[in-house]
Amino acid sequence: MAVPKRKMSRSNTRHRRSQWKAKAPALVKTVENGRVVYSRPHQARVVEDSAGTPLFLEYKGRKVADA
Numbered sequence: 001m002a003v004p005k006r007k008m009s010r011s012n013t014r015h016r017r018s019q020w021k022a023k024a025p026a027l028v029k030t031v032e033n034g035r036v037v038y039s040r041p042h043q044a045r046v047v048e049d050s051a052g053t054p055l056f057l058e059y060k061g062r063k064v065a066d067a
């Protein structure tokens with residue numbers, strides 16, 4: 001385990017920590033059955049029936065797994 005040789009000042013510690021920023025996830029807007037849906041690109045999405053029951057997972061128009 002790495003152990004620092006010298007104490008790091010508060011100023012340097014806070015400056016380093018301030019660089020960590022949360023990013024909003026990239027979302028893709030699509031229209032399905034007249035409803036606007038936002039989803040993450042390159043991820044499987046859940047296909048639901050009209051009642052909202054999850055049926056299966058789909059990626060690039062293909063069924064990849066059962067839900």
